[in-house]
Amino acid sequence: MRCGEARAAYLEGDRSEQVTAHLATCPACREVGAPIESMASLLDDVALWEEPAPGGWERTVRLMAGAVPEGPRPPALKLAAVAIAAVVLAIVGFLALTTARAPDWEFDLVAVDSPGQASIAGWNTEAGSRMVLTVEDLPPARDGFYYEVWLSDGPRHISAGSFSGPGSVDLWVGVRRSEFPRVWISLEPADGVPGIDGATVFDTSGFDS
Amino acid sequence: MRDGALLRRFRSGDPDAVRVLYERFERPVFAVAFRALGSRALAEEAVQQTFLQAWRASDRFDPARDPAPWLYAIARRVAVDLYRRERRHKASDLDAQPEMAALPTSFEGMWEAWQVRLAVEGLPTEEFEIVRCTHFLGLTHAETADRLDIPVGTVKSRSFRAHQRLAEALAHVREVTA
Numbered sequence: 512m513r514c515g516e517a518r519a520a521y522l523e524g525d526r527s528e529q530v531t532a533h534l535a536t537c538p539a540c541r542e543v544g545a546p547i548e549s550m551a552s553l554l555d556d557v558a559l560w561e562e563p564a565p566g567g568w569e570r571t572v573r574l575m576a577g578a579v580p581e582g583p584r585p586p587a588l589k590l591a592a593v594a595i596a597a598v599v600l601a602i603v604g605f606l607a608l609t610t611a612r613a614p615d616w617e618f619d620l621v622a623v624d625s626p627g628q629a630s631i632a633g634w635n636t637e638a639g640s641r642m643v644l645t646v647e648d649l650p651p652a653r654d655g656f657y658y659e660v661w662l663s664d665g666p667r668h669i670s671a672g673s674f675s676g677p678g679s680v681d682l683w684v685g686v687r688r689s690e691f692p693r694v695w696i697s698l699e700p701a702d703g704v705p706g707i708d709g710a711t712v713f714d715t716s717g718f719d720s
Numbered sequence: 721m722r723d724g725a726l727l728r729r730f731r732s733g734d735p736d737a738v739r740v741l742y743e744r745f746e747r748p749v750f751a752v753a754f755r756a757l758g759s760r761a762l763a764e765e766a767v768q769q770t771f772l773q774a775w776r777a778s779d780r781f782d783p784a785r786d787p788a789p790w791l792y793a794i795a796r797r798v799a800v801d802l803y804r805r806e807r808r809h810k811a812s813d814l815d816a817q818p819e820m821a822a823l824p825t826s827f828e829g830m831w832e833a834w835q836v837r838l839a840v841e842g843l844p845t846e847e848f849e850i851v852r853c854t855h856f857l858g859l860t861h862a863e864t865a866d867r868l869d870i871p872v873g874t875v876k877s878r879s880f881r882a883h884q885r886l887a888e889a890l891a892h893v894r895e896v897t898a
Contacts, residue, residue: 519861524858558755
């Protein structure tokens with residue numbers, strides 16, 4: 512038996528007399544075989560080969576997010592806290608700015624076979640539009656239904672969000688009203704089917720007939 | 721692993737550095753915890769707790785030192801705590817002080833297991849796969865060749881090289897366990 516064959520057979524778990532005799536008598540194999548033999552038994556511990564499920568890091572991060580570091584807070588975390596605070600301030604500042612700024616457009620919606628009044632104001636943003644819809648005297652959507660706000664350019668309809676009753680709601684959409692001039696509201700069944708199934712309750716003047 | 725810049729960032733609590741250490745040591749921590757606790761769920765909890773505690777104590781870590789023994793010490797302590805917590809939950813009224821009970825034999829040899837898993841992690845991927853097929857899946861070289869779609873001669877030569885490499889890396893462990 513050749514050295515390579517004997518070593519390979521041994522590493523496969525072959526403990527036949529032919530293999531063990533070769534490893535015991537061949538000087539070259541004895542030199543390299545003994546350390547490998549003792550180490551191979553360590554590798555046979557199957558627990559060593561078990562693999563953790565994916566997503567462990569994400570779970571650890573969630574734990575870290577809820578934990579307080581021991582001792583003085585590491586500087587990098589201080590920086591992270593400052594960065595988070597800066598982002599929050601930027602968002603608050605942006606909202607304050609867009610709210611304080613006069614809307615780029617606003618108008619009253621026309622009720623279509625529905626009680627109540629609705630008005631909408633919009634601000635053009637870099638990514639689309641922010642809108643504030645104010646609805647009064649509209650009955651709350653009945654169980655299993657919700658009101659949905661749409662922007663349309665004719666054949667294309669973009670959902671801008673939903674609401675369940677009178678009040679004021681902030682809406683963000685990724686298009687400009689200059690491209691999607693019609694703003695309207697429908698009463699949609701909460702059936703999990705996207706798209707327009709329900710009756711129109713408010714519409715932009717000129718599109719309501 | 722002694723990456724000075726990385727370890728200094730870890731000491732300062734840099735979450736990216738924690739992530740790098742997590743990626744390098746997740747499997748060894750999981751393996752020894754699984755071996756000791758005998759439960760995947762507890763072993764995964766042990767991994768998360770180990771890195772949480774390492775992060776919380778990172779300002780006390782010496783970046784001039786190898787993080788492996790430090791992480792191992794944390795992992796072992798976490799595994800012991802989890803074992804005692806589980807024992808407390810299962811303890812009957814007759815077990816007055818379950819936390820005083822001796823650890824089971826599965827906790828013996830944790831350090832050796834840690835060393836072996838670290839050494840295995842250090843193998844090139846193609847050698848790691850072959851060693852795993854042999855020792856975990858119990859495949860012959862021919863079956864390994866089929867599974868990995870490579871010639872059986874390649875399996876044999878890689879297997880020998882991998883075992884030689886591991887024998888060198890684990891010489892100190894073999895001396896202790898011999």
